[in-house]
Amino acid sequence: MSQGRRPIILDVDTGIDDALALALAVRSSRAELVAVTTLAGNVDIERATANTLAVLDWLGTTEVPVHRGASRPLVRPHVDAAYVHGTNGLGNADLPASVRTIGGDRGPAAIVRLATSRPGELTLVCVGPLTNLAIALNVEPGLADLLDRVVVMGGAYAVPGNVTPRAEFNVYADPEAAAQVFAAPFPRLTVIGLDVSHQTALPRAVWEATRATGSDPHPAATLVVEVCRRSFIERGMTGFYLHDPLALAAALDPSLVTTEGSTVAVALGGEERGMTWITGPGNVQVARTVDAERFLAGFYETLGLPALAVDQRTLHPE
Numbered sequence: 001m002s003q004g005r006r007p008i009i010l011d012v013d014t015g016i017d018d019a020l021a022l023a024l025a026v027r028s029s030r031a032e033l034v035a036v037t038t039l040a041g042n043v044d045i046e047r048a049t050a051n052t053l054a055v056l057d058w059l060g061t062t063e064v065p066v067h068r069g070a071s072r073p074l075v076r077p078h079v080d081a082a083y084v085h086g087t088n089g090l091g092n093a094d095l096p097a098s099v100r101t102i103g104g105d106r107g108p109a110a111i112v113r114l115a116t117s118r119p120g121e122l123t124l125v126c127v128g129p130l131t132n133l134a135i136a137l138n139v140e141p142g143l144a145d146l147l148d149r150v151v152v153m154g155g156a157y158a159v160p161g162n163v164t165p166r167a168e169f170n171v172y173a174d175p176e177a178a179a180q181v182f183a184a185p186f187p188r189l190t191v192i193g194l195d196v197s198h199q200t201a202l203p204r205a206v207w208e209a210t211r212a213t214g215s216d217p218h219p220a221a222t223l224v225v226e227v228c229r230r231s232f233i234e235r236g237m238t239g240f241y242l243h244d245p246l247a248l249a250a251a252l253d254p255s256l257v258t259t260e261g262s263t264v265a266v267a268l269g270g271e272e273r274g275m276t277w278i279t280g281p282g283n284v285q286v287a288r289t290v291d292a293e294r295f296l297a298g299f300y301e302t303l304g305l306p307a308l309a310v311d312q313r314t315l316h317p318e
């Protein structure tokens, strides 16, 4: 780790909360953002990649390479989440388009190359469907031992899903990829499911206070204002779930969550598609509890948001 910073590859389908995870990775003094890989999920691959570049440019981070990855799930057609993220994936916020070029190799190839060139050093944080990681594992079965850690945002274990009554979006979008990743022999694989991410929403009151600050806030704070506007104003939400920032934060500070070593099964088809459940002990560290207060305090501080104390139980987020 350079100067105590954990080297991170962030795998995204940008997406509002993916954008906020990118902001956290860029701003955190605990993270060295080595590369970003993209894939189809919340939006199609072209849009996910364009959004990722635009967000990084907005944050003033033009040197981090962005590698375009999987354009569709392993087996199934692409499903998006425009109902949450807006048609452009960023809550219809109008960020300036980036003019820089993407990295020379594709997402899964970049993951394999970087993990091989820095064996045992890198943490891979996957906050979209698990397609890129499944492909990377397929072409480099030794990947599990080449990465220091993997943190995944995916699944709903003891709580309902958010796409169907049983399924969480990232697993639902590519269940075959999720099944392959959860069955791989990762020595350190942490999974952040809705069980914990549904305890960590950005309250509308914090967003409003950020917006009211007005004069020259940090680009990360204005990013929050822009990408959450649709959810809070047009859709009248009182909170926005910070699924992906929580996964990134748990990669930087594993003590934010407690976990249980589990074997995770994934339903591949039918009405149960994307359902995740624990079949017994195993190597997948499924998050059971989260210190939501400490996570939110760190998130606010790092992104330059006002630290208002809001009871999560009063929120109705999306």
Ligand code: BDR
Pocket: 015, 016, 017, 018, 042, 081, 084, 127, 128, 153, 162, 168, 169, 170, 243, 244
């Ligand atoms: C996950 O699905 C996506 O819509 C979000 O970006 C997050 O990664 C939450 O279920």
Ligand code: CA
Pocket: 012, 013, 014, 015, 017, 018, 041, 042, 127, 128, 244
């Ligand atoms: Ca995501």
